[in-house]
Amino acid sequence: GENVEQHPSTLSVQEGDSAVIKCTYSDSASNYFPWYKQELGKGPQLIIDIRSNVGEKKDQRIAVTLNKTAKHFSLHITETQPEDSAVYFCAASTHNTDKLIFGTGTRLQVFP
């Protein structure tokens, strides 16, 4: 089955700096890659996603890149703000089953 690895497990940055979180997946059939932000005591919130027919997608300060050959995708947050502090999860799913397989999460701390 699918396995998703995520790095780093913790990331501390200064406000205004960029943050990058990386994930790799094992199943070449995976074709959908969402990113979720989870704040303490809340459910995961979808922040951006990308499908396998696209290499990059951007939404304001957030971007995701996908390298299908390397089975690797990344989340880029620019101009970080303290409210970006949360746990971020990457996930993957395949076209024939829509269950999400999550990475282990990255705790991002943005210091003012």
Add this chain to the structure above:
Amino acid sequence: AAGVIQSPRHLIKEKRETATLKCYPIPRHDTVYWYQQGPGQDPQFLISFYEKMQSDKGSIPDRFSAQQFSDYHSELNMSSLELGDSALYFCASSPRLGEQFFGPGTRLTVL
């Protein structure tokens, strides 16, 4: 915008008791998913339903069962509760093969 509703938000049970968790999906979403998240861990897929039929099954114990009703809400029934069942239980909904939107979760504590 309407979001996924889960009830109850918190639940405390004794070992060997039963629990029922409810999920009300976003209107016009026909697919519901259940995930379990242990402390400091990532969400783990349990089971999903599409148009009231089970569509996929993950690492759900035999002690657990679930169903989706005609109004698309779903219930997760958990019996013979064990200490290790203590976790956050999330429901997510989506249009078929679309983005999954998660509810606020039910925190289950088994004593």
